[in-house]
Amino acid sequence: MSTGFLGTRASWAADLNLIVQIVLLVGLVVDRILAKRHNLTGHHTWMTAVVAIDAVMIIAIMNPSFFRLLPFAWQRLGALGPMVLWLHAVVALLAELMGLYAVLAVRMDLPESLRTRRLKWFMRINFLLWVLALVAGIVLYWGRYM
Numbered sequence: 123m124s125t126g127f128l129g130t131r132a133s134w135a136a137d138l139n140l141i142v143q144i145v146l147l148v149g150l151v152v153d154r155i156l157a158k159r160h161n162l163t164g165h166h167t168w169m170t171a172v173v174a175i176d177a178v179m180i181i182a183i184m185n186p187s188f189f190r191l192l193p194f195a196w197q198r199l200g201a202l203g204p205m206v207l208w209l210h211a212v213v214a215l216l217a218e219l220m221g222l223y224a225v226l227a228v229r230m231d232l233p234e235s236l237r238t239r240r241l242k243w244f245m246r247i248n249f250l251l252w253v254l255a256l257v258a259g260i261v262l263y264w265g266r267y268m
């Protein structure tokens with residue numbers, strides 16, 4: 123039986139995760155606006171918060187769920203649902219790791235060469251991967267619970 127609060131077949135954890143992930147993307151958009159306005163303190167604070175909250179959601183909700191779904195996803199590699207799951211897990215993990223690296227790069231005062239133009243491109247790619255991960259996550263939610 124559903125324990126969620128969005129009126130679908132999802133659990134409360136999946137509903138909470140869906141809402142939090144959408145809010146985090148809004149956070150990343152705000153973060154990009156701050157970066158464009160050269161508000162670096164605000165930019166670093168938002169980025170750190172988004173990456174940290176997402177790490178908690180991955181560890182507490184999505185990672186356990188991933189390992190529950192793994193046997194099924196492994197046996198039916200060619201099916202659409204498992205393909206979306208693999209795409210989501212790989213792209214999302216990459217996006218989170220890149221975000222983590224960016225946070226460490228600015229917080230730990232890495233050499234200037236890693237923080238200038240290259241870091242800008244890094245952040246743009248990170249944002250695109252994050253959006254792709256969110257879209258795949260929403261498709262997963264839709265496929266499983268609606």
Ligand code: HEM
Nearest residue numbers: 136139140143184185187188211214215255256259260263
């Ligand atoms: C940028 C990082 C990530 C974003 C934006 C994201 C987004 C989402 C969203 C919106 C959902 C649908 C809500 C739900 O069903 O819980 C979801 C589900 C899921 N995600 Fe992620 N996710 C991210 C990272 C990851 C990672 C790293 C993994 C792999 C361990 C992962 C595995 C899963 C799984 C297995 C589900 C299905 C959960 C379930 O319904 O039982 N996600 N994700």
